[in-house]
Amino acid sequence: MVWALVLPAAGWAVLRLVGWEGGPLVQLLAFTPYVAGWAVVPLAVAALTRRWWAAAVAGLVVAALAAAVLPRVVPDGVTAPADGTPVRVATANLLAGAADLSVLLELLRQERVDVLAMQEFTPAAEAELDRLGVTELLPYRRSDAEIGTTGSAVYSRWPIVDTGVRRNEGGFAQSYGTVRPPAGGPVLVESAHPMAPFALRTIPLWRADLAAQPQPDPQGPPRVLAGDFNSTLDHAALRRLIATGYVDAAAATGKGLVGTWPYDGAPIPPVTLDRVLVDQRIAVESVAVHGLPGSDHRMVVAALVLPAP
Secondary structure: OHHHHHHHHHHHHHHHHHOOOOOOHHHHHHHHHHHHHHOHHHHHHHHHOOOHHHHHHHHHHHHHHHHHHHHHHOOOOOOOOOOOEEEEEEEEEOOOOOOOHHHHHHHHHHHOOOEEEEEOOOHHHHHHHHHHOHHHOOOEEEEEOOOOOOOEEEEEOOOEEEEEEEEOOOOOEEEEEEEOOOOOOOEEEEEEOOOOOOOHHHHHHHHHHHHOOOOOOOOOOOEEEEEEOOOOOOOHHHHHHHOOOEEEHHHHOOOOOOOOEOOOOOOOOOEOOEEEEEEOOOEEEEEEEEOOOOOOOOEEEEEEEEOOO
8 A cells, every 4th residue: 555655656756857758748747846745645654654665765756856846946046246237028928819918018017027028929919919008118029920829929128139030840939039228238038939748749849849949159149038838847858958058037036836827727736837048147036927817827027137248
């Protein structure tokens, strides 16, 4: 009976540590933080029943999963440079344009957002944002609006140059551009949206889209990837992307376990899919997460400090 509790948790820990992701495991591994919390149950049962070998294995499982999960709730303590340029970047998945855009604009004002990346951005959403007066807050944009879920956009308080769009193998657009704050150097911002691994047939596309995400260039401007990554930090494919030179803003500020999806009443425990990845040259001061009525995703806002030019 005790081993029946210990062994599944042990198997999960092994899969998470070695980064083996195949088939349905891609979806399941997103829920590793919940398994990490549950893993203390086999340890307690084994200890209370004095099954010491089982307790030893369960203890190793708890330690391994804690090492994988707990760093996300511990701020990294990095201090922003005093001569840097503050920039507030937000990301919002609009659920094919169904999000309440009046609430979105109020959040933009409340959070004093400078740059906004949007996914599932539609022509109707663009028209409604214009009607609501988004240009008073964010007058510059790179818009690649499309009907359905594939559209993308980057809006900014400051001019955007060298704009473009990247088309993922999975079909989603990723708008990008170099934002030029009035003080300090430029920052290249891209609205990220890899394919979701919602079915076995989409997993190769999910993996390819994550592998194809742009990497920081030490010779170029600092880069920010903000969007719906359809991945958590328990996916090796996302960890490999981050290892190319990014920092996850939420994890850096101790907010790495704040759920962002689903928030549409679906009976699924929330996981963290929406995030702001920043070039290691950029400091992260804080991260806030807000509900966005009409969307199944929550909006993420990161207060960043760009390095001095």
